[in-house]
Amino acid sequence: MQYYDIRKKCEGSLCYDFSAVETFLNEKSVREALGVGDIEFVSCSTEVYDSMTSDWMKNLAVGIPALLQGGTRVLIYAGEYDLICNWLGNSKWVHAMQWSGRKNFVAASTVPFVVDRAEAGLLKSHGPLSFMKVRNAGHMVPMDQPKASLQMLQSWMKGRVSIAVSKSVTSPL
Structure with a gap:
């Protein structure tokens, strides 16, 4: 059992397979359409994670x-x-x-x-x-x-x- 989906066993570091999403978002035409230049998409960016830690556990x-x-x-x-x-x-x-x-x-x-x-x-x-x-x-x-x-x-x-x-x-x- 995993925390993200109690029906499934966790496989991989994130328990979901993001390879298709990563491939799509890293296509040159998609990056150009999104205006992100040469920035490569990664499923779990430490830079984004670190930038958002101040939002954790806030009572929204x-x-x-x-x-x-x-x-x-x-x-x-x-x-x-x-x-x-x-x-x-x-x-x-x-x-x-x-x-x-x-x-x-x-x-x-x-x-x-x-x-x-x-x-x-x-x-x-x-x-x-x-x-x-x-x-x-x-x-x-x-x-x-x-x-x-x-x-x-x-x-x-x-x-x-x-x-x-x-x-x-x-x-x-």
Whole structure:
């Protein structure tokens, strides 16, 4: 068992195979399109890691309400088999977060997030806040569920993340 996906055994240093991503992101045409010049992409950059250590273990529940109050749409999602950033813990802090829409968010129905007529996750939304538990995914949701991830991201960017069936489900988030 591994922390990133409790269904799998960890293989390799990062427990996921990033070789295809590395190959793609290091193609000259992709680097040019991204405007990164000759900088080589690596899956786990120590330079990026070191630059972000000051962000570790910050309570984001205190900053996110200000974003929500300002109308910024926020999407929190987690794979159902991720242990290290588990969906239940994420759901708990999202539901407990203090903001003006909290009561309505908590009372909102949980609906299936549907991709190709199949349930790909469970979604709860109110106003600018959406939370999704992604089915059959671990820590790397886009690698585990690429089609669902793409639809989730595209829908959210268009302000329509709640592309789901209208009936609520009994399983709360």
